[in-house]
Amino acid sequence: MNIVTISGSPSSSSRLAALLAFVHESLAASGLSVDWINVRELPAVDLVCGNANSAAIQQATERVRNADAVIVGTPVYKASYTGLLKTYLDLLPMHSFEGKVVLPLAIGGTQSHLLALDYALKPLLAVLGATHILRGVFALERHVVKKPDGSVELDNEIAERLSAALVELVADVYNMSRTVYAGGGTTS
Ligand SMILES: Cc1cc2nc3c(=O)[nH]c(=O)nc-3n(C[C@H](O)[C@H](O)[C@H](O)COP(=O)(O)O)c2cc1C
Numbered sequence: 614m615n616i617v618t619i620s621g622s623p624s625s626s627s628r629l630a631a632l633l634a635f636v637h638e639s640l641a642a643s644g645l646s647v648d649w650i651n652v653r654e655l656p657a658v659d660l661v662c663g664n665a666n667s668a669a670i671q672q673a674t675e676r677v678r679n680a681d682a683v684i685v686g687t688p689v690y691k692a693s694y695t696g697l698l699k700t701y702l703d704l705l706p707m708h709s710f711e712g713k714v715v716l717p718l719a720i721g722g723t724q725s726h727l728l729a730l731d732y733a734l735k736p737l738l739a740v741l742g743a744t745h746i747l748r749g750v751f752a753l754e755r756h757v758v759k760k761p762d763g764s765v766e767l768d769n770e771i772a773e774r775l776s777a778a779l780v781e782l783v784a785d786v787y788n789m790s791r792t793v794y795a796g797g798g799t800t801s
Pocket residue numbers: 622623624626627628629630688689690691692693720721722723724726753754
């Protein structure tokens with residue numbers, strides 16, 4: 614089972630990165646292979662100028678292609694996903710998320726923008742071919758505590774909600790692969 618996370622935070626001291634680090638550690642502890650696409654590390658000129666064929670973008674796209682599940686994470690910016698995330702998703706080929714389990718993940722400063730997951734991020738995932746989109750996890754800034762020594766800590770509530778979402782994701786990937794096998798077909 615291959616899982617890839619996509620991080621759409623432009624920040625170098627990102628709270629979203631702390632959530633995704635937890636995701637990676639949890640999945641790796643279960644022996645699962647997890648890949649990471651940090652959009653802020655992709656060449657800015659490729660993202661801004663739409664160079665989908667550059668080597669760096671192609672490598673990232675290959676990771677998405679090989680994944681059974683994709684976890685798409687974004688901070689809420691101006692009541693939506695970040696522009697940075699969109700620059701990368703715009704470069705993905707049509708149907709890139711088809712046949713994959715997709716978990717949306719967002720972090721924001723206010724509960725008022727919880728629905729950004731539903732009205733902004735999920736339609737974007739659907740347009741990329743995702744049909745199996747999990748309910749998603751919305752975290753608040755206060756769930757990711759930055760400590761004076763520079764380290765970060767997740768509170769229990771968000772750790773539990775993330776863990777539950779990962780259990781669901783892994784079970785759904787497993788069930789999808791069994792269904793495909795039972796039908797004798799392939800996902801592509
Ligand atoms: C430019 C900008 C716009 C933001 N807009 C919103 C917003 O509309 N709603 C919200 O809940 N939080 C908003 N926030 C707060 C971020 O979502 C929050 O700080 C989040 O934890 C940032 O994640 P990061 O540290 O991974 O970048 C905004 C932050 C920035 C920098």
